[in-house]
Amino acid sequence: MRLEPKPAPSIGVTLLFPVAAIAATLLFTSLLVLAAGASPLSVFYLVAKGAAGSQFALFETLTRATPLIFTGLAVAVAFRAKLWNIGAEAQLYIGGVVTVVLGTGALPLPAPILIPVIIIAVMLAGGLLLLGPAVLKTRFGVDEVVTTLLLNFIVLLFVSMLLEGVLKDPMGLGWPQSQKVIADAQLPRIIQGKRLHYGFVIAIVSAIVVWVIMKKTVLGYEMRAVGHNPEGARFVGIPVNRVLMKTALLSGGLAALAGFSEVSGLKGNLTLDLSPGYGYSGIVVAMLAMLNPLGVIASAIFVAGIFVGADAMSRVAKVPSYIADVMVATSLLTMVVAILLTRFRVRWR
Amino acid sequence: MDALEILFTASFWVAAIRIASPLIFATMGELICERAGVLNLGIEGIMTAGAFAGWFTVYAGGDLWTGVLVAALAGGLFGLLHATLTVPLGLSQHVVGIGVTLLATSLTYFTYRLALPEVTSPPKIEPFQPLPIPGLSKLPVLGEALFSQTPLTYLAFVTVAVVAWVLYRTPLGLAVRAAGENPSAVEAQGISVTGIRMGAVVVGSALMAVGGAFLTMSAFNSFFFEMINGRGWICIALVVFGSWRPGKALLGAILFAAFDAYQVRLQQMSGGIVPYQVFLMMPYALSILALILVARRATYPKALMIPYQKGER
Numbered sequence: 001m002r003l004e005p006k007p008a009p010s011i012g013v014t015l016l017f018p019v020a021a022i023a024a025t026l027l028f029t030s031l032l033v034l035a036a037g038a039s040p041l042s043v044f045y046l047v048a049k050g051a052a053g054s055q056f057a058l059f060e061t062l063t064r065a066t067p068l069i070f071t072g073l074a075v076a077v078a079f080r081a082k083l084w085n086i087g088a089e090a091q092l093y094i095g096g097v098v099t100v101v102l103g104t105g106a107l108p109l110p111a112p113i114l115i116p117v118i119i120i121a122v123m124l125a126g127g128l129l130l131l132g133p134a135v136l137k138t139r140f141g142v143d144e145v146v147t148t149l150l151l152n153f154i155v156l157l158f159v160s161m162l163l164e165g166v167l168k169d170p171m172g173l174g175w176p177q178s179q180k181v182i183a184d185a186q187l188p189r190i191i192q193g194k195r196l197h198y199g200f201v202i203a204i205v206s207a208i209v210v211w212v213i214m215k216k217t218v219l220g221y222e223m224r225a226v227g228h229n230p231e232g233a234r235f236v237g238i239p240v241n242r243v244l245m246k247t248a249l250l251s252g253g254l255a256a257l258a259g260f261s262e263v264s265g266l267k268g269n270l271t272l273d274l275s276p277g278y279g280y281s282g283i284v285v286a287m288l289a290m291l292n293p294l295g296v297i298a299s300a301i302f303v304a305g306i307f308v309g310a311d312a313m314s315r316v317a318k319v320p321s322y323i324a325d326v327m328v329a330t331s332l333l334t335m336v337v338a339i340l341l342t343r344f345r346v347r348w349r
Numbered sequence: 350m351d352a353l354e355i356l357f358t359a360s361f362w363v364a365a366i367r368i369a370s371p372l373i374f375a376t377m378g379e380l381i382c383e384r385a386g387v388l389n390l391g392i393e394g395i396m397t398a399g400a401f402a403g404w405f406t407v408y409a410g411g412d413l414w415t416g417v418l419v420a421a422l423a424g425g426l427f428g429l430l431h432a433t434l435t436v437p438l439g440l441s442q443h444v445v446g447i448g449v450t451l452l453a454t455s456l457t458y459f460t461y462r463l464a465l466p467e468v469t470s471p472p473k474i475e476p477f478q479p480l481p482i483p484g485l486s487k488l489p490v491l492g493e494a495l496f497s498q499t500p501l502t503y504l505a506f507v508t509v510a511v512v513a514w515v516l517y518r519t520p521l522g523l524a525v526r527a528a529g530e531n532p533s534a535v536e537a538q539g540i541s542v543t544g545i546r547m548g549a550v551v552v553g554s555a556l557m558a559v560g561g562a563f564l565t566m567s568a569f570n571s572f573f574f575e576m577i578n579g580r581g582w583i584c585i586a587l588v589v590f591g592s593w594r595p596g597k598a599l600l601g602a603i604l605f606a607a608f609d610a611y612q613v614r615l616q617q618m619s620g621g622i623v624p625y626q627v628f629l630m631m632p633y634a635l636s637i638l639a640l641i642l643v644a645r646r647a648t649y650p651k652a653l654m655i656p657y658q659k660g661e662r
Contacts, residue, residue, distance in 0.1 A: 001437055002658055002659060003438070003439065003658065032456075032459060035463065036463055084443050086447065136637075136640075136641060136644075140641055140644040140645060141644045141645070141647070142637075142640045142641055142644045143589070143640070145390065145443060145585075146582055146585050146586050146589075146636070146637075146640060147637050147640065149579070149582040150579065150582055150583070150586070150633045150634075150636055150637050151633075151637075152579075153578070153579045153630075153633045154630050154633045154634060157626040157629050157630045157633075158626065158630070160626050161624045161626035161627065164624070164626075165624060280447070280451060283444075283447055284448075284451070287444060318466070320458075320459050320462035320463055320466075322455055322458040322459035322462055323459055325451070325454075325455030325458070325459070326452065326455045326456055326459055328451070328455075329448060329451035329452035329454075329455050330452060332444070332447075332448045332451065332452075333430075333434065333445065333448045333449075333452065336434070336440050336441070336444055336445065336448070337434065337438065337440070340438060340440060
């Protein structure tokens with residue numbers, strides 16, 4: 001068999017394959033639901049209801065989408081330049097660390113100054129964490145996939161060390177958790193009494209800013225060129241290594257914002273379960289959005305909806321909530337195939 | 350005991366070889382894939398699936414070797430998925446690999462919860478027992494370290510020999526190596542690059558799964574979440590460190606495992622002055638360090654990560 005590029009696909013075809021991808025994902029997960037002895041239709045209904053069936057559910061989904069938008073953007077930016085950042089999880093935790101280091105009273109500043117200061121510091125820390133693997137890639141040719149993956153484990157252990165050491169909350173009854181951030185370092189709730197916080201707004205603004213950077217600036221153009229064809233980019237005079245450094249700083253910074261927003265907007269303090277794998281889910285979010293920064297918002301809400309809905313579903317039906325992770329992983333694989341099939345025709349012979 | 354004396358005790362080397370065994374299987378698996386030109390980032394998830402599949406087979410009443418076989422089959426199946434998407438369809442090996450890891454891991458956890466809904470502590474099985482080899486096991490230090498292990502450890506060493514022999518001494522091995530270096534040359538011989546690469550990924554993934562199964566069926570006796578704990582990623586580093594050669598990769602795995610066993614003992618000796626997390630970080634940090642050391646002279650298979658389309662240059 002071989003693949004032949006299609007002439008510009010029509011709107012119908014462009015939509016057909018992603019829809020087929022979702023159908024295939026549902027079909028596959030239906031089999032698992034059947035294996036669990038439940039009815040797929042009622043389970044999917046419960047997931048949808050749990051994700052968007054009430055005002056509470058919707059707010060919960062948007063709250064869960066917030067860190068995913070940040071990590072999704074981080075991955076989208078990096079992958080566009082073919083910088084394989086699989087370390088968003090580590091960058092997220094570093095963002096959380098910087099937030100509690102600066103936000104628990106070390107800087108007695110009013111909120112309008114303190115929060116921007118923390119944001120800048122958080123982004124810098126996350127960016128520097130990814131700069132390491134990026135430098136190793138450009139200077140020594142060390143594959144950044146492995147280094148960013150390994151850093152996830154190192155950073156989590158580092159956070160664990162801090163939470164049992166210098167950052168440990170003396171009033172925490174022995175639990176490895178940090179102190180709560182002070183009121184001035186907290187992101188307020190958007191609506192009183194709901195968990196949705198201004199981190200969501202920052203996430204949306206970030207997506208728009210990243211979209212502008214990618215589409216309207218020289219840096220964005222250079223990043224796309226480097227990702228598309230590094231040799232060609234170098235040939236036309238683009239400083240490939242420098243572009244990769246900037247990409248790393250931006251990508252790592254965005255992922256770190258996820259940690260900041262979770263600590264400052266939702267949890268209040270840093271614990272070792274701050275992220276149930278948001279860094280890895282960010283890869284799925286970015287791919288579902290075809291690396292489009294604005295698309296990341298929609299796909300993050302979609303992925304968050306599956307997680308929130310599955311949590312609600314598993315409380316009622318006897319289907320493990322891990323079905324959500326299966327759905328998300330399956331949709332990643334079906335979607336990359338769908339995107340391929342919109343662009344290429346498979347010829348058997 | 351002195352920090353250096355540890356190195357000369359038999360129990361230390363027994364532990365090192367035990368720690369090395371799952372890494373040896375998975376490193377050989379990854380090495381086969383990469384020699385054929387495919388980076389398999391599904392390794393971490395495939396090891397998780399293998400660890401569960403093997404353990405669960407035994408828990409459900411199968412015997413140990415059936416468990417190993419089921420683990421290998423499960424790994425091969427995920428390998429087939431990976432290969433189908435990356436070889437004939439030529440999709441990004443990074444994205445597909447991460448996708449396979451996420452899928453294999455989540456499917457494993459889903460199945461575990463489904464099969465054992467209410468357990469709080471994972472049930473145990475009767476794992477592989479040490480099988481001292483008559484005569485050889487009586488050698489000082491070496492006998493205990495190498496010849497008093499479980500059958501799965503012996504299998505790991507046999508695997509290295511078989512992989513090395515096939516890769517360097519058979520036409521099939523030549524085709525695999527050429528598929529990773531110069532695929533059009535393979536096609537010119539009338540051999541299908543697609544077939545070779547897919548076969549390599551399936552077999553390699555089966556080995557990764559057996560590596561995972563070693564943990565639940567030989568090193569420990571039960572399955573728990575996140576038990577692979579980055580071992581898959583470490584194996585990818587070991588392949589680079591071993592410059593894609595089975596013998597060197599084996600040496601790397603043993604060196605790494607010795608270091609890992611050593612840090613555990615240092616941790617016990619340090620008496621809590623240094624936070625234990627520092628010791629736990631060492632294996633990962635060491636892997637990164639090893640990558641940096643060899644990166645300059647690393648010679649990747651030339652067609653690694655480059656999809657092949659027949660008739661295209």
